[in-house]
Amino acid sequence: MPTERAAAHARAGAYLEVDLSAIQENYRRLSGRLGRAECAAVVKADAYGLGVNKVAPALWAAGARRFFVALPDEAIAVRKVLPTAQVFVLGGLFGGAERDYLAHGICPVLNSLGEIAAWRALPPAERPPAAIQFDSGLSRLGLPADEAARLIDDPSLLEGIELGFLMSHLACAEEQEHPLNSRQRQAFSDFCRRFPRMRRSFANSSGIFLGPEYHFDIARPGVALYGGNPTPGCENPMASCIRLRSRILQVRDIARGESVGYGATFTAAQPTRIATVATGYADGYSRYLSNIGRLWLADYCVPIVGRISMDLITLDVSGLPADISMPGALVDLIGDRETVDDIAEKAGTIAYEVLTSLGGRFHRIYKEA
Ligand SMILES: Cc1ncc(COP(=O)(O)O)c(C=O)c1O
Incomplete structure (x- = not known):
């Protein structure tokens, strides 16, 4: 151990070991379960506290190409260590920060008709791909039913936008039998049917374990990559990290x-x-x-x-x-x-x-x- 590292080690009250190869193994396990669907990676909140500067490159080495964060600043941090990765901001297009999305090549998840219009107002040549989130039952972020209906009626609202995929998020995925799971899946499928050929992203960690009908085209696991149990009440299928x-x-x-x-x-x-x-x-x-x-x-x-x-x-x-x-x-x-x-x-x-x-x-x- 170099001297300063040894000294820092001696000064520490506690040691947190993060096993990057276990995180990579978890990525492979989830990818394997997904079959042909793509496994993206959610690395918000500093990769769930484990250190995004180390974790994101490890996930990239394991095959992840699409990353999700909550905030534009988190996206900038990921782009710094992975300049060619696609990084999506789940929180949407932050008013006043639009130029940062363009300057850093950050992809917004557009959560409302207002955000869609604001994105379209930016110079097309500088805009990276975007995604659209539909609120299928979490009542948190994404187009609510009335805005979704207006978009279906007038798809020209999307003209000029390079759309990577449509997405939605489950409320009760860790409860296998919860009736909201299939209701949300149905609502999301109905919405997506109006935009044929568009890729779709739905499942988080637990959603992947609900079965293939929840996989769609792109899954967005977070906690399972880091060893959290996506199937509470059953044995943890993930490696501890x-x-x-x-x-x-x-x-x-x-x-x-x-x-x-x-x-x-x-x-x-x-x-x-x-x-x-x-x-x-x-x-x-x-x-x-x-x-x-x-x-x-x-x-x-x-x-x-x-x-x-x-x-x-x-x-x-x-x-x-x-x-x-x-x-x-x-x-x-x-x-x-x-x-x-x-x-x-x-x-x-x-x-x-x-x-x-x-x-x-x-x-x-x-x-x-
Ligand atoms: C929209 C969205 N997708 C995916 C995830 C990842 O979820 P999980 O950590 O349960 O896999 C989150 C995390 O909260 C999220 O907010």
């Missing part, structure tokens, strides 16, 4: 009746050994896991006791060999044994939030094939 480890700073023995942490929410029922670890809610580790979460120290599962504070977590390491629970030892917070989905479930949230909350203080290590 991250490992988060943090160092023990101090170990102490407390007597029966002594309490641990802010608010004294844990009181020792017997003599107890406490290890204090250098990660807290400022690192995105939910405070909700106070007295609920568990970590792994070597092969030992250890409970969190007391409140999680901004920078620290306290663990009950009673009974563990002293050479395992000692200052400097690394504890696993997230990994194969405690996955992002496990943590999300305990914290009353979803894997997406666990991933995108991962903090900026970790020393990041990218594992490549």
Whole structure:
């Protein structure tokens, strides 16, 4: 390890390993499931917190050519590392930023008739391809039914626009049996039928697992690429991509009746050994896991006791060999044994939030094939 890297490693409280080859493997698994449909990649929010500058090129190397982000600034970041990729902004055409779309070759997902008109008003020769989003039932972004009807009545509203595809987004894809899935699919199919030969994009990660009738021409997975389970309640078909480890700073023995942490929410029922670890809610580790979460120290599962504070977590390491629970030892917070989905479930949230909350203080290590 070069000296500065070694020094930075020594200064870190926690280490986030991102396995780029596992992300590539997940891309291949999803592509394989999609058959002839194209697998794009959603890399918004810094590739779900894992680092878009590393993740997007890894996905490109695995075969992804079309990328989706939420904001124009995110698109500019992707174009910097992948100058020839097609990058679509799901949030639409941001008023006042139109020139940036042209200057950086950013493709907007046009979400309203107003955005379609604004895009057409820009110089045709400078405009990259655009997409059109139809709201099939999420009531969030995209053409609502009345605007979709006006577009169907007057397709000349699209004249001069190079259209890459039509798209829509599922509301309940992770619930296989939810009736809204087929209703949205039907509404999207009906809309697309009015624009024959246009390519169609519908499925997110979970949508891919709803079956081939949800695949259309282009899928847009995000969380499954990063190891989140797209089929909740069933075994996760994706490879896990991250490992988060943090160092023990101090170990102490407390007597029966002594309490641990802010608010004294844990009181020792017997003599107890406490290890204090250098990660807290400022690192995105939910405070909700106070007295609920568990970590792994070597092969030992250890409970969190007391409140999680901004920078620290306290663990009950009673009974563990002293050479395992000692200052400097690394504890696993997230990994194969405690996955992002496990943590999300305990914290009353979803894997997406666990991933995108991962903090900026970790020393990041990218594992490549
Ligand atoms: C429009 C759209 N498409 C695709 C995705 C990717 O979804 P997922 O991460 O569930 O695969 C998202 C993410 O929220 C989205 O907003």
